[in-house]
Amino acid sequence: MSAVNLAIETGGIAFRNPILTASGTFGYGREFEGLTDLRALGGLVTKGISPKPRFGNATPRICETASGMLNSIGLENVGVEGFERDKLPYLRECGTRVLVNFFGATFDEYVDCGARLDALDGVDGLEMNVSCPNIKAGGIEFGTDPRVLRDLVRACRAAIRKPLWIKLTPNTSDIVALAVACAEGGADGLSIINTITGMAIDARTRRPKIATIFGGLSGPAIKPIALRMVYQVRRAGVSLPISGIGGIQDATDAIEFFLAGASTVQVGTQSFVDPDASGRIVRDLEARLAADGIHDVRELVGALVVK
Ligand code: SIN
Numbered sequence: 001m002s003a004v005n006l007a008i009e010t011g012g013i014a015f016r017n018p019i020l021t022a023s024g025t026f027g028y029g030r031e032f033e034g035l036t037d038l039r040a041l042g043g044l045v046t047k048g049i050s051p052k053p054r055f056g057n058a059t060p061r062i063c064e065t066a067s068g069m070l071n072s073i074g075l076e077n078v079g080v081e082g083f084e085r086d087k088l089p090y091l092r093e094c095g096t097r098v099l100v101n102f103f104g105a106t107f108d109e110y111v112d113c114g115a116r117l118d119a120l121d122g123v124d125g126l127e128m129n130v131s132c133p134n135i136k137a138g139g140i141e142f143g144t145d146p147r148v149l150r151d152l153v154r155a156c157r158a159a160i161r162k163p164l165w166i167k168l169t170p171n172t173s174d175i176v177a178l179a180v181a182c183a184e185g186g187a188d189g190l191s192i193i194n195t196i197t198g199m200a201i202d203a204r205t206r207r208p209k210i211a212t213i214f215g216g217l218s219g220p221a222i223k224p225i226a227l228r229m230v231y232q233v234r235r236a237g238v239s240l241p242i243s244g245i246g247g248i249q250d251a252t253d254a255i256e257f258f259l260a261g262a263s264t265v266q267v268g269t270q271s272f273v274d275p276d277a278s279g280r281i282v283r284d285l286e287a288r289l290a291a292d293g294i295h296d297v298r299e300l301v302g303a304l305v306v307k
Pocket of ligand 1 (some may be wrong): 048071073074131134194195
C-alpha cells in the first residue's frame with residue numbers, strides 16, 4: 001500500500017484520488033481507452049448531455065491561442081437516449097467514477113434531463129452546465145443571475161437524488177454570489193471554472209478564426225483566473241466542496257488548486273496535448289507528496305498561507 005493517501009470523499013462521492021477529467025475534453029471516456037488507464041483516475045466527467053442529440057455549431061469551431069485554445073463546439077452530444085444506449089455500458093465497466101455533465105435549453109429541460117440521467121445505473125453524480133458561452137439558450141444564460149441560478153438548482157435538486165455539482169462560469173463579476181446561489185439551491189459541489197469568452201482573428205484573411213466569432217478560452221492562460229475564483233469562493237466561506245478547473249498541466253498545478261481550496265481538480269485542455277495527462281498527474285502527485293513527507297492529500301485542501 002502507498003504511504004500517501006490520495007483518496008478523498010467530497011461532493012457526495014468517494015474518489016480513489018482527486019484527479020478527474022473535465023467535461024468536453026475527454027469524450028465519453030472510451031475515446032481514451034489505450035491512451036490512459038481510466039482505472040487509475042479519480043473520475044471522469046462526460047461531454048455535456050442534453051435531452052435530445054445536438055450537432056453543435058458550424059466549423060471551424062476550435063483554434064489554438066497563446067497558452068491555450070478557443071472552442072465553440074456548441075455542445076454537440078448524443079442526447080440522453082443515445083448516451084444510455086451507446087455510451088453508458090462502457091462507462092459502467094470503466095473502473096472510475098463517472099459524473100455526467102448535463103444541460104437543457106429551458107428550465108424544464110434541465111430538470112427533465114437531470115432526472116433521466118439520475119435514474120441511470122452507472123452514473124455516480126451529475127454536473128450541471130450553466131456556463132457554456134457558445135449557445136444562445138441553456139448555456140450561460142441560466143448561470144449568471146444568482147436568483148435564476150438558485151431557482152434552477154433548487155428545481156433540479158428536487159428531481160435528482162445523486163450528488164449534484166454545478167459548473168460555474170467565470171464570465172461574471174461576482175463568482176461568490178453564484179456559488180452562494182448554488183448552496184442555497186441545495187447543490188452538493190461546485191466546478192470552478194468553465195471557459196472565458198474570447199476571440200481570435202486571422203490577420204491574413206481578416207476573418208475570425210472560429211465560425212461563431214466568439215468562443216471559450218481554456219488552457220494554461222486561464223489558470224490564474226481559475227485559482228483566484230476558487231480561492232474567492234473558499235475565502236467567502238461557501239460550504240460546498242470545489243472541483244478546480246483551468247489550465248492544469250501537471251501535479252504542481254493541481255497542488256496549487258488544492259491550496260486555494262479545491263478538493264478535486266479536473267484536467268481539461270492538457271488532455272488534447274497529452275492524452276495521458278491526468279494519469280501522469282496522479283502518478284506525479286503521489287511521488288511529489290511522498291517526497292515532501294505529506295501523507296494525505298486532504299492536508300493540502302485550503303492550506304494556502306496568506307500571512
Ligand atoms: C461547447 O460545447 O461549446 C463548450 C461547452 C462548455 O463550454 O460548456
